[in-house]
Amino acid sequence: MERPSPEVAADVPAAWTRPVVVVPVFAVLALVGGQLPSFSVAANGYVLVLGGAMVWLGLSGRVRHRPVPGRPGRGARWWLLPAVVLLTAEVVTFALGSTDEYPTLSRLADPLLAMEPVRSACYFAWLSGFWGLVRR
Numbered sequence: 001m002e003r004p005s006p007e008v009a010a011d012v013p014a015a016w017t018r019p020v021v022v023v024p025v026f027a028v029l030a031l032v033g034g035q036l037p038s039f040s041v042a043a044n045g046y047v048l049v050l051g052g053a054m055v056w057l058g059l060s061g062r063v064r065h066r067p068v069p070g071r072p073g074r075g076a077r078w079w080l081l082p083a084v085v086l087l088t089a090e091v092v093t094f095a096l097g098s099t100d101e102y103p104t105l106s107r108l109a110d111p112l113l114a115m116e117p118v119r120s121a122c123y124f125a126w127l128s129g130f131w132g133l134v135r136r
Contacts, residue, residue: 014062017064027124029050029123030120031120032046033047034117034123038110038113039110039113050127054133057134058133063135066136
């Protein structure tokens, strides 16, 4: 006599959260964002709308979350050192007033962000990073 096979239930993610759907959508959103002038009101509004939608997705529970990795090892704090140094430089130069002699890092990035393909790539990187946070 055959034993009945137990039913296996798998939590399948929604079709719209799969990379085959998300990556092209992010590419289109990044191309649209790349067309907006750098640091303009329209670009800031676009970032706020996309960021707000991502925050809503993350908080609403509509996206299946991945398991949170364990606590980082002791060596991970060394990765924070460059971030802290760059953040400190940005804050100090901004507080003292961004001049040609001592520009902020954002002002140094302006010539690169003037090019639409670079802006689109930055939008895509930002969307991908934010999506990783939404999935956590």
